[in-house]
Amino acid sequence: MVKKKKTVEELLNEALVPVEEQPYEVPENWVWASLKSINSSKKRGFQPKDSLDETFELYSVPSYPTGIPEKVMGHEIGSSKQFVNEDNVLLCKINPRINRVWKVSKSQQNYRQIASTEWIVVENLKLNADYILYFLKVPFFRKLLTSNVTGVGGSLTRARPKEVENYPIPIPPLNEQKRIADKVERLLSKVDEAKKLIEEAKESFELRRAAILDKAFRGELTREWRRKNSNSIEGNYYINKDDVITNEDEEYSDILYALPNSWNWFKLKDFENDEQLVLTGPFGTSLGKKDFVNSGVPVLTIGCLTENGLSLEKANYVTEVKAKELSKYQLRKGDILFSRMATVGRASIVESDHINSIFNYHIMRVRLPQELNISYFLYVVKGSISTKRYLKKVNHGATRDGINTNELLNLPIPYPSFKEQEVIVEKINDFYKRENIVMEYVENCEKKLLLLKQSILSKAFKGELGTNEPFEENAIELLKEVLQEQSR
Known part of the structure; x- marks a missing residue:
């Protein structure tokens, strides 16, 4: 029995979203329709084994951040894909919390274009592709997309294509679609320009911080102070000055740099x-x-060691009984924590609100004599040029993922008098305080740009x-x- 073909009116009744189900009010000359009703895409599978020596443009999920499809040969493709065409809009279904929507551009070299099956393809030659592209990025649609997913969480979740096709989309007249897409593009480009300035401000903050630490541990930050306080720069070394490291020590010849005359190099173990x-x-x-x-x-884990101090956000927890078994690893105020694996060299100091915590195997605790200026040592291990050079030297090789206790004990320390240490710490803290105010303002601007x-x-x-023509x-x-075109 031949199935009766639906009329356009029947298709229209199925496509239109009932008033009571419409998400919000739109201008009178717009309509709400299901995404399925405007999507004429027919999935066309591609098997790489059928075209081993052909070059393709591949729209993969990993290449999305670059904005450029990959150029790949058929024999380099390990799984089935789908053919796509210019102006197709690709909606990523994997981990839909990440807003990934991509429009297929015209092939620059007339390669056939393919896409990962992790993309839902939306195609309609009668609608404006940029309009569809921007709509699929709108907060309302993203909320729908993440509200009904499969998977256990995070990167393992996927939007359900059968559900997505029933989601509503507002359809304005064609000219209005173009006007909306053009205006959105202009406005968002201005937002992106502002965001770029914010990123540059963040980068300059990192450069300024590195510069201030470099000056601090070369003695440049306190040069004028030493000139005015010549009576305060001698003595107070705490340790035997006979233990100083010199440039003649081959182990450190490519690490040390010139210090002021009143400073000396020591090893941490001194x-x-x-x-x-x-x-x-x-362990x-x-x-x-x-x-x-x-x-x-x-x-505490490495993730707890942040630029703004210790954070418990990425901490694990054990019972009081287990903590007692590990009492030798209990922290106290003034302990310096140093990451020994992965991001080697990240460091933080333990404040009062983090005492009685313990730390995991990826961290080393440095417990200095209380007579010393602990903050000075923290800044040395976090940002001095000597620390960076030393870590680069001892933490090398493709299979090396950290440093050991002995290597940290041999870390070179640029060491001035106690009084000068206090002045250095005060100047660094003052710099950080001022920069943090600026960074807080920059981060607030970044949040406002997102909004x-x-x-x-x-x-x-x-x-x-203001683009609609009623x-x-x-x-x-x-x-x-x-609908008439799709019913043919």
Whole structure:
């Protein structure tokens, strides 16, 4: 029995979103329709084995951030793909919390174009592709997309294509679609320009911070202070000056640099302590995933060592009983924590609100004599040029992922008198305080730009950008053309 073909009116009734289900009000000459009703894309699978020596433009998920499809040979493609065409709009279904929407551009070298099957393809030659592109990025649509997913969470979640095709899309007249797309592009380009300036400001902050630390540990930051306080720059070394490192020491010849006459180089291990100077966190046999609980005593990880101090956001937890077993790893105020693996050299100081925590195997604790200026040592291990050079030297090789206790004990320390250390720390803290105020302002601007971008997109698809012409033909006629074309 031959299936009766639906009329355009029947298709229109199926396509239109009932008034009571419309997400929000739009101009009178717009219509709400299901995404499925305007999507004429027919999935065309591609098997790489059929074209081993052909070059393709591949729209893969990993290449999305670059904005440029990959050029690949058929024999380099390991799994099935789908053919796509110019002006197809690609909506990423994997981990939909990340806003990934991509429009297929014209091939620069007439290569056939293919895409990962992780993209949902939206195609309609009668609608404006840029309009569809921007709509799929709008906060309202993204909320729908993330509200009904499969998978256990994070990067393993996927939007459900069968659900997505039923999501509503507002359809204005064709000319209005173009006006909206053009205006959104202009406004968002201005937002992107502002965002670029913010990124440059952040980068300049990093450069200024590196510069201030470099000057601090070369003695340049306190040159004028030394000139005015010549009576305060001698003595107070705490350790034997016979232990100084010199440029004649081959181990350090490519690490040391010239210091002021009143300064000296020492090794970290020269600062003797009644307690163990450097201690590595408990090994996996003493502390592992099996010991972690939802709350209790914090176990600090490398992720807890931030530029703004210690944070418990990425801490694990153990019971009080387990913490007692690991009491030798309990922290106290003034301890310096140093990452020994992965991001080697990240460091933070333990403040009062983090005492009684313990630390994991990826961290080494430095416990200096209380008579010393702990903040000075923290800045040395975080940012001095000598520390960077030393870590680069000892942490080398393709399979090397960290440094050991002995290597940290041999870290060279540029060391002035106690009084000058206090002045250096005061100057660095003052710099950080001023820079943090600036960075807080910059970060607030960044948040406002994100909100502005969302506002632009939201207003665009409500007809609130001042582009709508109310006397243009109702978009229902355009939708009829779309449905009629698809029913052929």
